[in-house]
Amino acid sequence: MISLPAAIPVRQTRRPLEMASRAHCVPSYFPERSPVMFKHILIPLDGSPLAxxxxxxxxxxxxTFGATCTLVHVLEITSNGEQGRCPDPLEWQMRRQEAKRYLEQVARRLDALQVQAVPLLCEGRAANCILDCAHREEADLILLSSHGYSGLSGWNLSSVAQKVIVRANTGVMLIRAYRTGSAELDTLAYRKILAPLDGSRRAECALAPASSLARHFQAELLLAHVVRKPEVPRRTPLSPEEQELVDRLVALNRQAAQEYLESLRSHMGAGTKIQTRLAVASGVATYLHELVESEQVDLVVMCAHGYSGETRWPFGSIAASFILHGTTPLLFVQDLPRDQEILTQAEQAAVEQAPADRSFGAQGERQAGGPALAGDILQHLEVLS
Known part of the structure; x- marks a missing residue:
């Protein structure tokens, strides 16, 4: 009797059986969290056209979601590469006034389109302030440009964008600044949306916002699943019996995936144009990137984690691949509750060594009649000196 080689995974694809009966699989679009819908969007702006x-x-x-927006601008403590130099009080006040006017101007542009926007001015370090504002304002989505004031570079992400994504612990929409479209604010329409799925409940977190966007824009929703070919490390070619086992496992997972996608299509309801793509490939990320290009997808929606459920890091390998190497707008839904956030060793060390600096990054001031959370500029200088 031939036994399954130890190197072959027992299951490459989550079976619908895990969610309901095999014959009557009704997928659960919303796992442990409530349905993912965005009601408060945080938009960091640094005054540049790229942002x-x-x-x-x-x-x-x-x-689409009836959301309100908070426009946040961060006045950096250091500028022009002059580390450790206290800003001139007059110059600082001038910068604050310019930033206020800029935010108010953008808010008026959005208000003219019936989009509620509230300006928020913060002082400190950009990434820290953005993260602190997102937490304090209870934003459920951060809408982030890949590059800003520092300009485009050979890197796919700026340092600030990367820091925010890694520690946001909430939904993030990443826009590639080097692939901008029309300058008009109200002409954007998504035509084809890709939602990669691996059969897990976590991955299904992306279905609610993806289907809402698809219905709103009458876009095509592409549900994609990749059956990974199992790895069987051998110094010699597989025997016929071993190859037969591998082929049987791939066929079994492919059949289960086909049933899963068809069940999704039938239960997601009317009003959504759904297409499915099922493939067998050695590299899941490679296939998905190629699918984005071949299908001319203009928005990718995915969950931060998938079947593996590894939560030590803010996102899994597939999400990380799209963050670092993707070229289209990317919306990834964070499936981890905020109370499960674990500080890295670097963050723990930073908090222990400089708690005052960390708290300073949280200060901000609303520009629309809200309470002033930042003190006078001289108090800031006093803290920095």
């Missing part, structure tokens, strides 16, 4: 590439997407999301 403003997110604004058409902000209008699209606000109209």
């Amino acid at each position: 403003e590439c997110v604004l058409p997407h902000a209008v699209a999301f606000a109209r």
Whole structure:
């Protein structure tokens, strides 16, 4: 009797049997969390045209989900590479006034399109302030440009964007600043949306916002599943019996995946144009990237984690691949509750060594009649000295 080689995974694809009976699989689009819908969007802006590439997407999301927007601008403590130098009080006040006017101008542009936007001015370090504002304002989506004031570079992400994504612990929409479209704020329309699925409940977190966007824009929703070919490390070619076992496992997982996708299509309801793609490949990420290009997808929606359920890191390998190497707008839904966030060793060390600096990054001031959370500029200088 031939036994299954130890190197072959027992299951490459989650079976519908795990969610309901095999014959009557009714997928659960919303796992342990409540349905993912975005009601409060945080939009970091640094005053550059590159950062403003997110604004058409902000209008699209606000109209789809009925969300309000908070426009946040961060006044950096250091500028022009002069580390450790206290800013001139007069110059600092001038910068604050310019930033206020800029935020108010953007808010008026959005208000003209019936999108509620509230300006918020913060002082500190950009990434820290954005994360602190997202937590304090209870934002459930951060709409982020890949690049900003520092300009485009050979890197697919700026340092600030990367820091925010890694520690956001909430949904993030990443827009590639080097692939901007129309300058008009209300002309954006998604035509084809890709939702990669691996059969897990976690991955299904992406279905609610993906289907809502598809219905709103009458876009095609592409549900994709990749059956990974199992790895069988051998110094010699597989025997016929071993190859037969591998082929049987792939066929079994492919059949289960086909049933899963068909069940999704039948239970997601009317009003959504759904297409499915099922493939067998050695590299899941490679296939998905190629699918984005071949299908001319203009929005990818996925969950931060998938079948493996590894939660030590903010996102899994497939999400990380799209964050680092993707070229289209990417919305990834964070499936981990905020109370499960674990500080890294670097963060723990930073908190222990400089708690005052960390708290300083949380200060901000609303520009629309809200309470002033930042003190006078001289108090800031006193803290820095």
